[in-house]
Amino acid sequence: MASRIKTIGGMLRRGEITSLELTKKYLEAIKAVEPSVHAYAKVTEDMALNLAMEADEAFKRGDDLGPLAGIPMSLKDNMTVKDVETTCCSKILSGYRPTYNSFVWEKLSKGGAVLLGKANMDDFAMGSTCETSCYGPTYNPYNKNYVSGGSSGGSAASVASNTAVYSIGSDTGGSIRQPAAFCGVVGLKPTYGAVSRYGLLAYASSLDQIGPIASSVEDAAIVFDAIKGHDEKDHTSAKNAPAEPIASSLAAASVKGKRIGIVKSFYEDLNAEIKEAVFKAVKFYESEGAEIVEVDMPLIKYVVPVYYILACAEASSNLGRYDGIRLGYRASRYTDIDDMIVTTRSEGFGKEVQKRILLGTYVLSSGYFDAYYKKAQILRNRIIASFGEIFAKCDAIISPVATRTAFPLDYASDNPIETYLADIFTVPANIAGLPAVSLPCGKDSKGLPIGMQLIGNKFEEGKILGLAHSFEQSGLSGVTPLEMGVRL
Ligand code: GLN
Numbered sequence: 001m002a003s004r005i006k007t008i009g010g011m012l013r014r015g016e017i018t019s020l021e022l023t024k025k026y027l028e029a030i031k032a033v034e035p036s037v038h039a040y041a042k043v044t045e046d047m048a049l050n051l052a053m054e055a056d057e058a059f060k061r062g063d064d065l066g067p068l069a070g071i072p073m074s075l076k077d078n079m080t081v082k083d084v085e086t087t088c089c090s091k092i093l094s095g096y097r098p099t100y101n102s103f104v105w106e107k108l109s110k111g112g113a114v115l116l117g118k119a120n121m122d123d124f125a126m127g128s129t130c131e132t133s134c135y136g137p138t139y140n141p142y143n144k145n146y147v148s149g150g151s152s153g154g155s156a157a158s159v160a161s162n163t164a165v166y167s168i169g170s171d172t173g174g175s176i177r178q179p180a181a182f183c184g185v186v187g188l189k190p191t192y193g194a195v196s197r198y199g200l201l202a203y204a205s206s207l208d209q210i211g212p213i214a215s216s217v218e219d220a221a222i223v224f225d226a227i228k229g230h231d232e233k234d235h236t237s238a239k240n241a242p243a244e245p246i247a248s249s250l251a252a253a254s255v256k257g258k259r260i261g262i263v264k265s266f267y268e269d270l271n272a273e274i275k276e277a278v279f280k281a282v283k284f285y286e287s288e289g290a291e292i293v294e295v296d297m298p299l300i301k302y303v304v305p306v307y308y309i310l311a312c313a314e315a316s317s318n319l320g321r322y323d324g325i326r327l328g329y330r331a332s333r334y335t336d337i338d339d340m341i342v343t344t345r346s347e348g349f350g351k352e353v354q355k356r357i358l359l360g361t362y363v364l365s366s367g368y369f370d371a372y373y374k375k376a377q378i379l380r381n382r383i384i385a386s387f388g389e390i391f392a393k394c395d396a397i398i399s400p401v402a403t404r405t406a407f408p409l410d411y412a413s414d415n416p417i418e419t420y421l422a423d424i425f426t427v428p429a430n431i432a433g434l435p436a437v438s439l440p441c442g443k444d445s446k447g448l449p450i451g452m453q454l455i456g457n458k459f460e461e462g463k464i465l466g467l468a469h470s471f472e473q474s475g476l477s478g479v480t481p482l483e484m485g486v487r488l
Pocket residue numbers: 125126127128150151170171172173174175176203311423
């Protein structure tokens with residue numbers, strides 16, 4: 001897969017197209033594609049045109065803003081952009097216009113990025129299908145009867161339908177990687193702390209991480225290089241993360257001699273088409289000189305409950321601030337202040353969010369804290385320690401991204417437990433704060449993309465992206481860009 005960012009960046013620099021012309025093409029494509037995909041919660045047309053004109057001015061002056069200058073993109077609706085309504089696709093934040101930029105948007109806008117709009121997502125990033133958004137679902141660009149994945153479904157669908165060159169998503173338990181896999185694109189969840197969460201409206205702060213969704217591994221690396229870095233406004237932002245750019249070293253990355261871990265138990269009950277697609281990649285790495293090593297993950301049976309206990313506990317605390325007083329929505333009919341808060345929260349939060357707040361409050365309440373929350377924390381530490389042993393034996397772990405390809409529409413709401421369990425391969429990286437990349441490795445019999453995942457040790461994004469790039473360049477995935485959206 002060629003780098004769209006480099007191709008378009010070259011055209012802009014050579015004067016073959018202006019950012020304004022390009023942005024207009026994207027805005028037209030959004031008008032044509034959105035009725036069937038609905039990747040955007042909001043299109044910021046005027047802002048996009050202004051930013052494009054500013055980028056063109058910068059090109060004229062000869063300013064070097066970096067590789068993302070003048071390039072149209074989308075941003076998940078849980079990251080703030082000053083004065084642009086930011087809702088987490090939740091009714092409770094309707095009308096909220098932040099007074100400050102998130103760290104990521106601040107960095108991207110300084111680099112001349114052109115914001116096309118806020119990408120659709122599950123209500124407060126809680127979900128796996130993008131169907132809990134208060135704006136309605138995002139459909140899978142490969143087949144409208146299926147979901148785009150979640151929670152960053154709008155981000156993934158905007159890239160897959162080429163109504164954005166790249167997107168920024170967030171991943172608490174798989175929300176970058178799983179929609180990327182469902183939509184046949186690339187998603188990187190960086191190491192916890194590698195990208196500042198300042199201005200990311202929190203879901204579960206110890207698990208949330210911002211990262212890119214793009215149409216190639218190289219593009220994901222270019223965007224990651226642009227948004228990473230220390231930020232004193234986020235106290236969990238890493239101080240000593242490697243600063244060297246990764247994108248420029250991908251071409252030289254070699255598979256030879258790398259030790260790639262596979263966990264046999266992952267494949268015991270796995271869907272046969274997904275197993276076959278992931279093993280095609282395993283064979284590729286082997287043929288390129290990698291050593292395939294078997295590793296054990298006995299704690300895997302606990303990762304989904306640990307994730308849901310911790311994520312819901314943190315969410316119940318983080319979402320306490322939405323009370324109808326400080327920001328966003330307020331119920332119009334109430335008797336007194338207590339009733340106002342209860343009614344606002346009952347009307348403003350979607351059903352899934354309310355369920356998780358209740359669950360989180362329950363596991364934190366006295367009498368249940370030790371039985372659930374504390375146990376989950378103990379297990380979290382054991383899971384983290386187990387990765388230490390695994391990475392002593394291998395450089396990266398290869399696994400599926402999800403237990404299945406995209407869910408049919410409405411399937412997840414009828415099968416909530418199965419949907420939670422489908423997160424089993426993505427949540428370990430969040431629990432342990434590790435980087436993980438998702439990339440296409442095949443298609444199922446319905447023509448829906450299948451994703452594979454490479455998990456690395458902390459701050460080894462370069463290693464996993466290098467391995468991902470090699471597989472992508474082999475062309476073995478059989479997933480090619482959809483003929484949709486902008487064609488240059
Ligand atoms: N599917 C997971 C959930 O429902 C992941 C969400 C996320 O990463 N934001 O919580």
